[in-house]
Amino acid sequence: ATDLRPTALAKIAKVLDIIRDSYPYDYQFQIITKFITDSTQTPSLKMKVSLLQYLRGLISLMDPADFSNQAPIRLAVSRIITWISEPKSAEVRKESVAVVIDLFGLNTPEFSSMLSSLPNSIQEAATKVLQGHLKPTGAGITTPSPYAKELKPRGESMTPSTVLPG
Numbered sequence: 001a002t003d004l005r006p007t008a009l010a011k012i013a014k015v016l017d018i019i020r021d022s023y024p025y026d027y028q029f030q031i032i033t034k035f036i037t038d039s040t041q042t043p044s045l046k047m048k049v050s051l052l053q054y055l056r057g058l059i060s061l062m063d064p065a066d067f068s069n070q071a072p073i074r075l076a077v078s079r080i081i082t083w084i085s086e087p088k089s090a091e092v093r094k095e096s097v098a099v100v101i102d103l104f105g106l107n108t109p110e111f112s113s114m115l116s117s118l119p120n121s122i123q124e125a126a127t128k129v130l131q132g133h134l135k136p137t138g139a140g141i142t143t144p145s146p147y148a149k150e151l152k153p154r155g156e157s158m159t160p161s162t163v164l165p166g
Contacts, residue, residue, distance in 0.1 A: 020057065020061070025058055025061050025062045026062065026063075028058055029055075029058060029059075029062060030072075032051065032055055032058070032076075033072050033073050033075075033076035034072065035051070036051070036079050036080065037072060037075045037079060045088060045089040045092055048083060048086075048089070048092045049089070049092055052083075052092070052095035052096060052099050056095070056098055056102050059099070059102040059103060062106060064106055065107075067110055068107075068110055069110055069114040069117070073114070074114055074118065077100075077114060077118075078119075078122050080100065081096070081100060081118075081122050081125050081126050084100065084126075085125065097129050100126055100129050100130070101130065101133045104130055104133075115127070
C-alpha cells in the first residue's frame with residue numbers, strides 16, 4: 001500500500017461522509033462487523049486504523065438499540081479488543097481502546113452483557129481499558145474520531161459496577 005496525498009485523503013473522507021449520511025447507521029455497523037470478522041480479509045495496520053476511526057464516528061451517531069449482543073457483533077468486538085494489544089502499531093492500540101470505550105458508552109448494559117459472554121482474556125483486556133477510562137483523573141479521555149461529525153450525549157450512567165461482568 002502506498003501513502004496517499006492529502007488531496008486524495010480529503011476526497012476519501014468526503015466519500016466516507018456521504019456514505020455515512022446515505023445509509024442507515026445500523027446497516028453500516030453490521031457491514032463493518034462482517035468485514036472485521038471475515039477470515040478472508042487481512043487488513044493492514046493503516047486499514048485497521050481507518051476502519052476503527054470510521055467506526056468511532058459511526059458509533060457516535062448510532063442509537064443504543066443498534067448495538068446488540070449477537071454472535072457476529074460479539075466476534076467483531078472480541079477482535080477489536082484483541083487489537084488493543086497490537087504489537088506493531090500504537091495507533092491501532094489507541095483507536096481500538098477508543099472504540100471499546102465508545103461501544104461501552106453507546107449501550108452500557110448491552111456491552112456489559114456481551115463482555116460477560118466473551119473468554120476471560122478478552123474480558124480482562126476490556127475491563128482494564130474501561131476501568132482506566134472510568135477513573136476520575138481523566139487519564140482515559142480520548143480524542144474524537146476524525147470521522148465523527150457530531151457527538152451526541154448518551155444517557156447511560158457509567159459506573160465500575162456496570163462494567164465488570166459477574
